[in-house]
Amino acid sequence: MPVTMRLRVGAAALLTLATLAAVACSAPAAPPASGTAPAATNPAPAVPAPSASQVPAGAPEGTAKVEGSVQRISVDLTKGYYDPSVIHAKAGVPLEISFGQGSGCLGSVLIPDFSVNQDLTNGGAVVKLPAMKAGEYSFSCGMRMVYGKIVVQ
Ligand SMILES: [Cu+2]
The missing domain is CATH 1.20.5 (Single alpha-helices involved in coiled-coils or other helix-helix interfaces)
Structure with a gap:
């Protein structure tokens, strides 16, 4: 006993x-179980929309630049989220994403569709992705708290 x-x-x-x-x-x-809600950093929207892609509406967007046979884009992490969080890319062209230095929560980036789990704590890293088909591919921090996505068209 x-x-x-x-x-x-x-x-x-x-x-x-x-x-x-x-x-x-x-x-x-x-x-919360009781009436008083804990103070949130950001006022939550009235109706949180849980969708497959968890990138918040209004997140910064960017378009990869085609340079020869690849397309490239840089993503800054210094604000605590991915900037841009929405990466527009062309189908059929390999994509290189240059992630900046990340720490803490953003110390690693996951891109599940391509089995990427990349450490970013040593000055960031360039993640090379193959030519993709049209579609959306999400990425996130190692804890799946901060999200971004690649929109391929
Ligand atoms: Cu995290």
Whole structure:
């Protein structure tokens, strides 16, 4: 019996830690149980739209520049999000994205469709993607908290 007790206490402590971690990660979680909502950094829109692509509306956009047989674009991370967050690119042309230095939350970038998991903490990195078909390809920070997408046309 005492073992069971200890396990229960341990599980409760883990749950508390998980809750704290979720709050620290700032992703909008379950609505607060009681009336007073915690102060949010950004006032949340009245109707949050959970969509496949989690790039916020009005996020900065940019278009990759075709240079010979590749297209290139630079993405700045110094503001705590991807600038641009929406990258417009041409189908059928390899794309090189030059991600700037990232730290903390933005210390790595994931592009699941191309199995990219790139560290950005040593001055950033150039991620080379193959020629793509038309479509949308999302990318995010390592914790999947900050999102961007590549829109290929
Ligand atoms: Cu993150």
